[in-house]
Amino acid sequence: MSVTYPAGFRAAGVTAGLKDSGNKDVALVVNDGPFDAAAAVFTSNRCKANPVLWSEQAIRDGHLRAVVLNSGGANCYTGATGFETTHATAELVGELIGSGAVDVLVCSTGLIGVHFQRDRLLAGVREASDKLSSDGGNDAAEAIMTTDTHAKQSLVRRDGWSVGGMAKGAGMLAPALATMLVVITTDAKADSATCDQALRSATAATFDRLDSDGCQSTNDTVTLLASGASGIEVDVVELTSAVTAVCQDLAMQLMGDAEGSAHDITIEVVDAASEADALEVGRAVARSSLFKCAIYGEDPNWGRVLAAAGTTKATFEPHQLDVAINGVQVCTGGEPDESPEKVVFQGRAVHVKVALHAGTRSGTIWTNDLTEAYVHENSAYST
Amino acid sequence: MSVTYPAGFRAAGVTAGLKDSGNKDVALVVNDGPFDAAAAVFTSNRCKANPVLWSEQAIRDGHLRAVVLNSGGANCYTGATGFETTHATAELVGELIGSGAVDVLVCSTGLIGVHFQRDRLLAGVREASDKLSSDGGNDAAEAIMTTDTHAKQSLVRRDGWSVGGMAKGAGMLAPALATMLVVITTDAKADSATCDQALRSATAATFDRLDSDGCQSTNDTVTLLASGASGIEVDVVELTSAVTAVCQDLAMQLMGDAEGSAHDITIEVVDAASEADALEVGRAVARSSLFKCAIYGEDPNWGRVLAAAGTTKATFEPHQLDVAINGVQVCTGGEPDESPEKVVFQGRAVHVKVALHAGTRSGTIWTNDLTEAYVHENSAYST
Numbered sequence: 001m002s003v004t005y006p007a008g009f010r011a012a013g014v015t016a017g018l019k020d021s022g023n024k025d026v027a028l029v030v031n032d033g034p035f036d037a038a039a040a041v042f043t044s045n046r047c048k049a050n051p052v053l054w055s056e057q058a059i060r061d062g063h064l065r066a067v068v069l070n071s072g073g074a075n076c077y078t079g080a081t082g083f084e085t086t087h088a089t090a091e092l093v094g095e096l097i098g099s100g101a102v103d104v105l106v107c108s109t110g111l112i113g114v115h116f117q118r119d120r121l122l123a124g125v126r127e128a129s130d131k132l133s134s135d136g137g138n139d140a141a142e143a144i145m146t147t148d149t150h151a152k153q154s155l156v157r158r159d160g161w162s163v164g165g166m167a168k169g170a171g172m173l174a175p176a177l178a179t180m181l182v183v184i185t186t187d188a189k190a191d192s193a194t195c196d197q198a199l200r201s202a203t204a205a206t207f208d209r210l211d212s213d214g215c216q217s218t219n220d221t222v223t224l225l226a227s228g229a230s231g232i233e234v235d236v237v238e239l240t241s242a243v244t245a246v247c248q249d250l251a252m253q254l255m256g257d258a259e260g261s262a263h264d265i266t267i268e269v270v271d272a273a274s275e276a277d278a279l280e281v282g283r284a285v286a287r288s289s290l291f292k293c294a295i296y297g298e299d300p301n302w303g304r305v306l307a308a309a310g311t312t313k314a315t316f317e318p319h320q321l322d323v324a325i326n327g328v329q330v331c332t333g334g335e336p337d338e339s340p341e342k343v344v345f346q347g348r349a350v351h352v353k354v355a356l357h358a359g360t361r362s363g364t365i366w367t368n369d370l371t372e373a374y375v376h377e378n379s380a381y382s383t
Numbered sequence: 384m385s386v387t388y389p390a391g392f393r394a395a396g397v398t399a400g401l402k403d404s405g406n407k408d409v410a411l412v413v414n415d416g417p418f419d420a421a422a423a424v425f426t427s428n429r430c431k432a433n434p435v436l437w438s439e440q441a442i443r444d445g446h447l448r449a450v451v452l453n454s455g456g457a458n459c460y461t462g463a464t465g466f467e468t469t470h471a472t473a474e475l476v477g478e479l480i481g482s483g484a485v486d487v488l489v490c491s492t493g494l495i496g497v498h499f500q501r502d503r504l505l506a507g508v509r510e511a512s513d514k515l516s517s518d519g520g521n522d523a524a525e526a527i528m529t530t531d532t533h534a535k536q537s538l539v540r541r542d543g544w545s546v547g548g549m550a551k552g553a554g555m556l557a558p559a560l561a562t563m564l565v566v567i568t569t570d571a572k573a574d575s576a577t578c579d580q581a582l583r584s585a586t587a588a589t590f591d592r593l594d595s596d597g598c599q600s601t602n603d604t605v606t607l608l609a610s611g612a613s614g615i616e617v618d619v620v621e622l623t624s625a626v627t628a629v630c631q632d633l634a635m636q637l638m639g640d641a642e643g644s645a646h647d648i649t650i651e652v653v654d655a656a657s658e659a660d661a662l663e664v665g666r667a668v669a670r671s672s673l674f675k676c677a678i679y680g681e682d683p684n685w686g687r688v689l690a691a692a693g694t695t696k697a698t699f700e701p702h703q704l705d706v707a708i709n710g711v712q713v714c715t716g717g718e719p720d721e722s723p724e725k726v727v728f729q730g731r732a733v734h735v736k737v738a739l740h741a742g743t744r745s746g747t748i749w750t751n752d753l754t755e756a757y758v759h760e761n762s763a764y765s766t
Contacts, residue, residue, distance in 0.1 A: 047693030047701045077689055079702075079718035112686025113719050215673045216694050218686075289672070289753070290598045290761050297762025303495025303601075306460055310430030311599050318430040319462075335462035336496050370672070372755040378673050379680025 001155045002137025005164040006187035008032050008227025011136035013143030016124025018072025018116050024143035025072040026124035029183050030097055030132055031065055035228035038064035039196035040105060041203050043220035049076030050086045051106040052219060058090070058102050059223070062192025065103040067183050067223055068093050068125060069144050071168070073116035075108040076218045085118045092122055096129040107181045107221045109146055109168060141166040144181055147377065149257055154249040156242045161188040161230040163242040167250040169220075180207060180254065182222040184246055189228035190239050198239040199224045206247040209279070210366045212258040213374070214287040222247075255366050256348065260373030263295050264348045270362040271355045277314035278363030281354060284308045285365070292370035295350055300325040300343035305354060306334070315358040322355040384538045385520025388547040389570035391415050391610025394519035396526030399507025401455025401499050407526035408455040409507035412566050413480055413515055414448055418611035421447035422579035423488060424586050426603035432459030433469045434489040435602060441473070441485050445575025447608055448486040450566050451476045451508060452527050454551070456499035458491040459601045468501045475505055479512040490564045490604045492529055492551060524549040527564055530760065532640055537632040539625045544571040544613040546625040550633040552603075563590060563637065565605040567629055572611035573622050581622040582607045589630035592662070593749045595641040596757070597670040605630075638749050639731065643756030646678050648733045653745040660697035661746030664737060667691045668748070675753035678733055683708040683726040688737060689717070698741045705738040 004011045011029045018025040031038075040059040042052050058064065068089055075082045090104040110116075131139075141151035145168050152167040169180035190198070203222055224243060234242075255264045267285050272278035285291055288308040294301035302323040310318060319334035328343045330336070350369075368374075387394045394412045401408040414421075423442040425435050441447065451472055458465045473487040493499075514522075524534035528551050535550040552563035573581070586605055607626060617625075638647045650668050655661035668674055671691040677684035685706040693701060702717035711726045713719070733752075751757075 045690060045693040046695075047689050047704075074686070077686060077702075077714065077717050077719070079716075112684075112690065113714065115719070213672045215671055215687075216690065218690050218693060288598055289596045289757075293758050293761035296758065299762065301495075303457070303460060304598075306430050307428060307495060307599065307601050310428040310601060312429075321430075331460065331496065333462075334460050336460070336498070370758055372758045374672075375676050375679065375753055375755045375758055378676035379682065 002141060002153045003029050003164045003166050003183055003185040004134050004137035005155050006162045006185045006227065008187050008229030009185045010132040010134050011140040012128040012131040012133065013136065013139030014124050014127045014131060017120045018070060024139065025070055026121065026128050027069040027140035027143035028093065028125065028128040028132060029067045029140055031225045031227050033227055035189060035226060036063045036065050037190055037192045037195050037226040038062060038224060039192065039199040040221060040223040041199060043217055045216045045218050047218050049074050049108060049219040050078060050082040051075055051108045052221060053083065054086045054090060055105045055221060058105050062196065063103060064105050064225055065099040066093050066097055067105040067107065069107040069181055070121055071109050071144055071146050073108060073110040073114055074112045074219050076112040078113065078115050081115065085121065088118060089121060089125060092125050105223055109144065109181055109219055112218060137164065137166065144168040147259055152250055152253040154246045156245045158242055161186065161232045161234065163246045165246040165250050167254060169254050180220045182250060184224045184243060186226050187228065187230035188226055188232055188234040188239060190226045190234055194236045194239055195224050195226050197236050198243045201240045202244040202247040205244055206251040209364060210251050210255055211283055211286045212255065212368045255368060258368040260371050260377045261368035262371050263350050263369040265295055265350045265352060265367045265369060267365045267367065268351065268353045268362065269356065270353065271357050271359060272361045272363065273315040273359035275361045275363045278361055279365060280312045281309050281314050281356065282363055282365030284312045285352065286367035289370055296369040296371045298345040300330055300340040302330045305352060309354060314356065316356040320357040324353040326351055385524060385536045386412050386547045386549050386566055386568045387517050387520035388538050389545045389568045389610065391570050391612030392568045393515040393517050394523040395511040395514040395516065396519065396522030397507050397510045397514060400503045401453060407522065408453055409504065409511050410452045410523035410526035411476065411508065411511040411515060412450045412523055414608045414610050416610055418572060418609060419446045419448050420573055420575045420578050420609040421445060421607060422575065422582040423604060423606040424582060426600055428599045428601050430601050432457050432491060432602040433461060433465040434458055434491045435604060436466065437469045437473060438488045438604060441488050446486060447488050448482040449476050449480055450488040450490065450606055452490040452564055453504055454492050454527055454529050456491060456493040456497055457495045457602050459495040461496065461498050464498060468504065471501060472504060472508060475508050488606055492527065492564055492602055495601060520547065520549065527551040530642055535633055535636040537629045539628045541625055544569065544615045544617065546629045548629040548633050550637060552637050563603045565633060567607045567626060569609050570611065570613035571609055571615055571617040571622060573609045573617055577619045577622055578607050578609050580619050581626045584623045585627040585630040588627055589634040592747060593634045593638055594666055594669045595638065595751045638751060641751040643754050643760045644751035645754050646733045646752040647731045648678055648735060648750045648752060650748045650750065651734065651736045651745065652739065653736065654738045654740050654742060655744045655746065656698040656742035658744045658746045661744055662748060663695045664692050664697050664739065665746055665748030667695045668735065669750035672753055679752040679754045681728040683713055683723040685713045688735060692737060697739065699739040703740040707736040709734055
């Protein structure tokens with residue numbers, strides 16, 4: 001149930017003292033091979049943190065031996081000093097595991113614009129290296145938590161091979177990923193191109209459709225490491241399927257633990273002219289503060305759904321739209337239909353279905369509601 | 384200090400019983416001439432309310448004799464019945480003041496997707512017509528309030544002529560206007576084209592730069608009526624100046640009364656390659672829930688400013704950005720500069736300045752913070 005379940009991986013998570021809480025804050029995942037194919041995708045935010053600037057280069061040859069991650073500081077907008085910290089971290093990991101620095105991906109998460117103590121980080125890396133073990137996955141998953149209330153891990157088993165994963169992220173979850181760090185491991189035998197294709201397909205269908213609060217992080221990284229230790233060669237279809245399942249599971253865990261949220265909202269847009277149209281409408285609804293507040297109040301306010309749809313360029317006639325909330329058809333053809341009072345809210349899951357009557361394509365976006373707890377948590381984060 | 388200060392206008396505000404509160408909910412503003420030039424701008428939301436669909440046609444000839452407004456229901460997504468209600472309202476006003484229905488602009492505000500009682504509305508219109516008076520501006524301004532905590536009015540006096548205005552709107556304030564109804568009157572003599580040009584210039588520089596919560600209403604309307612009763616002919620420069628001053632004053636009143644807000648935030652973006660770039664960056668910051676929560680918590684979290692800027696396509700180098708908050712230069716060249724602890728928060732006003740170092744243009748967006756009170760108010764609005 002962790003990144004060390006697939007054969008060929010060791011991991012560790014330790015306390016380096018970067019966080020005031022004294023919780024674990026440095027994680028290390030090492031691929032012992034025999035192969036070291038890898039892929040990674042990063043935030044599309046133009047303001048990228050130092051570890052992202054480093055890691056974008058490190059992954060270029062499609063090979064990685066290790067991923068080192070820290071919480072307790074994003075190392076973003078920390079200038080040349082911050083980049084040197086990232087570089088020194090990769091150098092040290094390389095030295096400790098006997099690889100080059102460029103075979104080491106670096107991930108950081110925490111506050112932007114704050115220097116953290118390089119010495120503590122490097123000492124933590126040494127300790128993590130000492131503690132590497134084939135059942136260290138749980139510790140690693142704990143060490144990357146920030147405001148997460150629990151560690152997120154996933155595992156998919158196939159015939160003779162498996163895919164494991166861990167993730168952190170509980171806010172700023174937005175398209176093109178978002179303060180989300182994810183490490184996925186597999187003992188399947190797959191080359192770099194196959195890993196890259198599988199990872200891009202998987203993230204496009206999962207993390208990229210999760211938009212918790214519309215904000216986009218500077219640090220998001222999702223990486224896939226393939227050890228080949230199972231000896232089983234997989235094709236891109238098999239690998240994509242398993243990696244997508246792990247990403248989907250982790251994405252739902254992230255949604256369920258989003259900062260201060262009370263509801264997990266699935267926005268399904270159907271009968272669209274294109275999938276892009278469906279996703280554009282879904283995202284617009286997911287980013288409407290008024291809609292998100294209404295769901296928090298368990299108010300099936302479909303007017304806010306349509307008002308958000310109206311801000312998009314998707315193909316549809318405004319007065320042909322249908323909306324269903326939790327299965328109750330509250331709006332048909334742009335007019336009130338069943339009474340909103342019939343809508344039953346139970347537990348966290350809410351389902352909103354919007355029909356555009358413009359085609360046959362569909363798309364789903366996942367989001368959370370906007371709550372007083374979200375505001376509280378995010379108004380007090382750095383203080 | 385109201386829409387009836389300029390000569391040639393009468394107004395009234397009455398209780399028709401559309402709102403459970405028993406507060407005034409129908410307003411009527413009549414231009415007694417001698418001229419009836421007019422202009423109007425509407426929401427750019429594609430999902431337009433019935434009164435907007437009507438009023439877009441009514442203004443086409445550049446002449447209006449009256450504006451009738453109701454709170455207590457947006458008359459949006461209410462189908463053919465809703466449109467008939469709008470039409471009947473315009474017909475009745477026309478009959479009462481001796482004009483055609485197409486000389487009557489109709490505005491509605493309140494919940495989307497809810498039918499309200501046409502009989503009550505029409506009875507209210509009759510009563511308002513009976514009560515029309517040259518000092519009825521205050522009553523009219525009260526009658527258009529929804530969640531506004533006070534009526535918003537403005538007046539600019541020039542040599543022998545004046546411009547008066549009233550506005551409602553306390554949430555959903557977003558570009559291209561937003562659940563904002565504004566009526567502006569002037570006794571200057573100006574033709575329809577001059578009114579149109581003045582109104583478009585004024586709204587582009589004021590209401591269009593106010594983005595309270597990123598949500599865009601289905602009902603926004605801003606209209607300008609010119610009676611010519613002062614006998615003084617004005618050119619477009621003079622009229623634009625006075626109308627802009629009234630719009631600016633009303634926009635700041637809207638910002639200061641935005642639902643649940645605790646701070647009024649001015650986001651000034653300078654050294655941009657173009658004004659459009661400056662406004663794009665300003666809007667991205669204004670729409671970051673994380674940034675808005677930080678300001679609520681009086682946390683000068685400049686990382687959230689830069690993370691929002693990074694989601695735009697504006698021309699800049701991510702590592703050349705400067706940020707100042709309330710005059711303290713917290714980030715220079717993408718690195719921490721003065722200590723955020725030096726930033727002093729006092730009262731509602733917060734000033735954020737972002738320098739892009741990409742040119743010489745600038746632009747300002749106004750927004751509010753995101754508070755627990757906003758969430759509370761908007762999760763309980765319709766219930």
